[in-house]
Amino acid sequence: MDAKVKFNKFLINKGLRQTKQRDEIVNVFLRLERHLSTQELFDIVRKKDKDVGYATVARTLKLLAESGLCRVVDFGDGVQRFEHKYGHEHHDHLICSKCGKFVEIYSKKLEKLQEELVRKHGYTQEYHKLDIFGICPRCGKGKQVV
Amino acid sequence: MDAKVKFNKFLINKGLRQTKQRDEIVNVFLRLERHLSTQELFDIVRKKDKDVGYATVARTLKLLAESGLCRVVDFGDGVQRFEHKYGHEHHDHLICSKCGKFVEIYSKKLEKLQEELVRKHGYTQEYHKLDIFGICPRCGKGKQVV
DNA sequence: GACTTGATGATAACGAATATCAATATCAAA
DNA sequence: TTTGATATTGATATTCGTTATCATCAAGTC
Ligand SMILES: [Mn+2]
Ligand SMILES: [Mn+2]
Ligand SMILES: [Zn+2]
Ligand SMILES: [Zn+2]
Numbered sequence: 001m002d003a004k005v006k007f008n009k010f011l012i013n014k015g016l017r018q019t020k021q022r023d024e025i026v027n028v029f030l031r032l033e034r035h036l037s038t039q040e041l042f043d044i045v046r047k048k049d050k051d052v053g054y055a056t057v058a059r060t061l062k063l064l065a066e067s068g069l070c071r072v073v074d075f076g077d078g079v080q081r082f083e084h085k086y087g088h089e090h091h092d093h094l095i096c097s098k099c100g101k102f103v104e105i106y107s108k109k110l111e112k113l114q115e116e117l118v119r120k121h122g123y124t125q126e127y128h129k130l131d132i133f134g135i136c137p138r139c140g141k142g143k144q145v146v
Numbered sequence: 147m148d149a150k151v152k153f154n155k156f157l158i159n160k161g162l163r164q165t166k167q168r169d170e171i172v173n174v175f176l177r178l179e180r181h182l183s184t185q186e187l188f189d190i191v192r193k194k195d196k197d198v199g200y201a202t203v204a205r206t207l208k209l210l211a212e213s214g215l216c217r218v219v220d221f222g223d224g225v226q227r228f229e230h231k232y233g234h235e236h237h238d239h240l241i242c243s244k245c246g247k248f249v250e251i252y253s254k255k256l257e258k259l260q261e262e263l264v265r266k267h268g269y270t271q272e273y274h275k276l277d278i279f280g281i282c283p284r285c286g287k288g289k290q291v292v
Numbered sequence: 293g294a295c296t297t298g299a300t301g302a303t304a305a306c307g308a309a310t311a312t313c314a315a316t317a318t319c320a321a322a
Numbered sequence: 323t324t325t326g327a328t329a330t331t332g333a334t335a336t337t338c339g340t341t342a343t344c345a346t347c348a349a350g351t352c
Contacts, residue, residue, distance in 0.1 A: 017318050017329055038308085053332035058309075074222050076275075078308070078340085094269055105263050113256045114278060121249050122283035123240055129222075130276045132260060137268035163298060163349050184339080199301035204340075224309085224339065 003030050003069055003086050010067035021052050025060040026069075035073050035081040075102075075131060092129065096136035105132070149176055149215055149232050156213035167198050171206040172215075181219050181227040221248075221277060238275065242282035251278070 007026055011018055028045050029036070036044075042057040061082050064070045071085040075095055090111075095102040110130075118125040147155075153172055157164055174191050175182065182190075188203040207228050210216045217231040221241060236257075241248040256276075264271040 015329085019318075019330065021331070051332085055310085055333080056331060059330090072222075074220075076218075076220050080309080094264060094267055096269070097272055103267050103269075105267065107259060107263055110256065110259045110263070113253060113259065114276075117251050117253055117256070118240060118278055118280055121240055121251065122286075123242070123249075123278075123280040124286050125278060125280040126243055128276065128278040130260075130274065132264055132269075132271060132274040134264055134269040134271040140268075140270050161298085165299065165349070167300070197301085201302080201341090202300060205299085226339080 006086060007064065007067050007069055010063070016063070021049075021056050022060050022063070024049055024052060025057055026064065029061075029064065029070070029082070030084070033084060035083045037079050037081050039079075041082075074129075092131065094132045094134065096139055097133045098135055098139035101136050101138070152232060153210065153213050153215055156209070162209075167195075167202050168206050168209070170195055170198060171203055172210065175207075175210065175216070175228070176230070179230060181229045183225050183227050187228075220275075238277065240278045240280065242285055243279045244281055244285035247282050247284070 004026065008018060010016075011022075025041070025045055028048070029041060032044070038054070038058045038061055041061065042052075042054050045052050045057060061070070065072060065082065069084070069086045070082045073081045073083050073093070075081070075093070089106065091104040091106045093102050094105050114128060115125060150172065154164060156162075157168075171187070171191055174194070175187060178190070184200070184204045184207055187207065188198075188200050191198050191203060207216070211218060211228065215230070215232045216228045219227045219229050219239070221227075221239070235252065237250040237252045239248050240251050260274060261271060
């Protein structure tokens with residue numbers, strides 16, 4: 001199902017209304033395959049339409065997360081970012097602590113091991129987040145000898 | 147090396163001073179094997195000594211982290227917590243999203259797999275955090291049939 | 293003991309997330 | 323199409339944990 005259709009179904013299902021602002025915000029978000037903060041998305045949307053408020057962007061992102069279209073990414077810098085989720089494979093992040101550049105990582109084996117651990121403790125897994133911090137190849141250049 | 151000794155060596159090494167307040171705060175922290183927020187530690191220290199300020203507790207916790215005695219734990223609820231690190235094995239967390247109860251988990255295999263992934267991308271690992279959220283046995287009781 | 297300068301405590305500033313509220317838009321029903 | 327109940331909106335206030343400020347105080351050196 002198309003992401004936009006899924007969102008509109010979510011709205012109807014919740015008794016929420018389809019508005020010009022939500023439409024614009026969702027369209028812009030879906031077009032960008034990036035990790036966006038509320039402020040960043042607000043700035044982008046604002047370029048097209050001066051009549052969209054920050055609060056509405058924040059509220060719409062929350063709805064997008066609820067609807068399963070995006071998920072919150074939190075690298076611990078005090079800013080929530082949002083990334084596409086619907087139609088995207090689960091992944092974790094490997095982040096450079098120098099420049100912030102990150103890559104998305106995935107390992108079937110890793111995921112399986114995690115599930116085992118969870119079961120072993122009698123928990124039922126809902127979701128997880130693995131953030132690995134390190135130095136990227138570019139930032140590590142010429143640092144071989146410490 | 148004793149944790150307290152390590153901390154004092156850290157202070158000297160940094161040209162920092164050993165004070166009555168730092169002593170008290172570190173003593174209390176080291177005695178408690180828990181995940182503590184600044185506010186929580188402040189409240190506990192305050193019971194013994196009314197003359198310790200919140201800012202000093204916050205600053206001392208930062209020093210404790212710098213010195214390697216503790217590390218920051220962030221479950222994404224907007225509050226930094228601190229846990230013992232020195233003399234403690236690395237571990238990750240499995241957290242109940244209903245009641246907040248958590249267990250500390252560790253898997254050698256999991257850690258190895260992560261290292262492999264990091265290497266594969268040319269990064270140099272510094273640290274990582276894996277938080278798994280789910281429902282604990284107690285909260286999941288009677289919920290087998292959905 | 294005096295001096296240099298780091299440390300302290302009270303509180304202000306900060307910043308992102310969230311709440312508030314009067315005005316407005318949606319949309320189902322008439 | 324018009325109406326009316328109410329969800330939505332934008333501007334802004336509030337919240338709350340973290341961090342900065344600064345006058346006063348104390349640790350450590352001589
Ligand atoms: Mn991602
Ligand atoms: Mn722990
Ligand atoms: Zn880098
Ligand atoms: Zn629980």
